[in-house]
Amino acid sequence: MSSRDQAVAAILAQVALAGDGAVLGLALAYVAVRTLLKFTFTSSSLRTIANTPSLSVSDLRSLLSSSDDDQQQQHSNESPKLVFVHGVVEAKANVDGSWKSMRSGALVSHESGDKAVIIQRTQSCIYNEWRGLFWWTSDLRRLLPRDSKSQGSSSFRMVPFVVAESGRWPSSDYVIVNLGGSRHPLPLTTVYHQLQPVNVTAYTFLQTLFGHEYPVGVLDEEKILPLGKDISAVGLCSLKNGILEVKSCQDLPYFLSEMTKDQMVADLAFRTKLLLWGGIVFGSLSIGILGYAVLRNWSRWKEWRLRRQARRANLVAENEAAAQLAAEEERETVPDGELCVICLMRRRRSAFVPCGHLVCCQSCAISVEVDRMPKCPVCRQPVRNSMRIYDS
Template sequence: MDSSGKPSTAQVVVLATSSALTAIIYSIYRSRATTVARLKEAKKVSIDQDLKNILSETPGRCVPYAVIEGVVRSVKETLNSQFVDNCKGVIERLTLKEEKMVWNRTTHLWNSTEKVIHQRTNTVPFGLGSHDEGFADTVRIIRPLDAAELDLETTYENFHPTVQSLSNVIGHFISGERPKGIHETEEMLRVGDSVTGVGELVLDNNLIKLQPPKQGFCYFLTRLDYESLLRSQGNSVRLWRILTVMFGVAACSMLLFILWKRYTHHRQSKKERSMLEEFKEQQRKRIRELNVEESSVSPTSCTVCLSRERSCVFLECGHVCACTQCYEALPEPKKCPICRSAIDRVVSLYNS
């Protein structure tokens, strides 16, 4: 905070940044809390022979937000893993990531970074069937890639290191980038996996579908069961709540600090003005006691004796208001005649 009492640029930046982050994190927290609340209210439906009858009797032949648990079954064809034998699935995601070390010019350290250079996702129509193999009907999964949490299993992972040569190493140090290699992964949703789906359950032309909800609710496809999904989302809510409180406290603390500094500056200024008025009154009284004209007193005269020139600078307040003889005559502990603050040291002032 500067001498005028206004907050410094750094304080304003900290306050603005912490306030903005608090607002952003709070909005995320509210969104996650709403998701958990809706998950708890979702209707849990079993995949059995009564499901079609239940949907037929439901208004609109749909349940706006439903939870189903079942086993992944392909509709027609399946996807074969490109790396694992006898591994069949309905969703396959191939990812290539470039991993490298980048020189940070600020910290003077090598930081590890990664960049997705290629990703392809293949899908085939599939549904969720009952754990009872005797029941053949399935719930068709619509637009699975739109799920907020599409939980896939890593079926293959390999790292291809970059071949280094002396010229490459020198070039990497000059450019500030040092490639480590290519990380290749394959992820799949395999046939037979137990999956929990949360979304809009509809009956369309004798076909039961689970699709993304239309009311802005979250769409889930996860290998966790319903209770584990709730716990996972609840832990996320707690994390964002803690972050909201932390950044909120930081923003409030900085705001209170700025207001307190403004208040103390205003109080100090008011006190100094009051003491200055009191000092001037005492000076006028002294002039009357000495029976001299106020206009005849030099502006640089000692404010105590009014006869000698001011020759002392009082620190730390910085006032120049007395001569050496009057300073030495001040009672202990010595205080500035103007602001009454303690005199830590004195610097002699020489008038030319």
């Protein structure tokens, strides 16, 4: 680790331990709350998927038709049912039996030549890692959002596709996949991956010297969802105009996946245990650290309050002693040469530092000290403080 990284780590440690660990405790509490929220979502998804019926495509129509008969046409739209269906990917134009099936209903990958229903092409820039002599300029730019055009570009093409029963197509039934509004990850297959270096120009030296980021390579990727791929869909299925359709459920972490139902349940069960114990550990640490911080700050506050009360008591005692001394000085007869040059009532008792002139009583010397620009009333030299002079 370099000296700069050590300094950054030391600063972060000081910030995290500020307030006797209160900042660290709050951060751990935030992580614990987020972990428990994820645990709630994952455990709910686990129960939902475990109770979801796993059906074939042909059984979906009979299930939805029987439920529609039970409703006795009380609603104009059938309520969708959550189902788990497994099949193969096919283009909709190849199975609908219309004139569209006479032409190709699938996309063709530009790189591999494979037929697919989804093609995603991504071109992203790889930037240099060195920060240059003025590394802080790069750190400031990293705090700002970079323009998406400088990051790269992405293209997404899709044709309507269905999930059909494996080995029984085209005579089998199928269910249309509706990706509208879905943000779930798609089980795409990478068919092209290439990194092309960027030619260095004369201007690159100045960019490197001042820590400016510049692209050193361009990464091209192409991912597809090929025809005939085994896939599982867990979502809301409905029967619209006699055609089966499945769409994503936002309350579930999966929609289209290569995993089977047992694999999804096992994965969610593992995640649930991990999130539960993670929430317990982070919550316990946050409670312990916050409790320690509260006790330490409470003790410090009580000590500060006791010191403040002691200072107030000492100040009251000093004021009473000064008042008593002033009263005694007012009662005694003071020669004219020893009177205070300001009030002309009390004896000269305080000498100014650094000039050393003994020309004021203690009360007037204090009033001179608290001025905005304290100066000796005799020599007009700046005064730092005053000293009480006692007769032997």
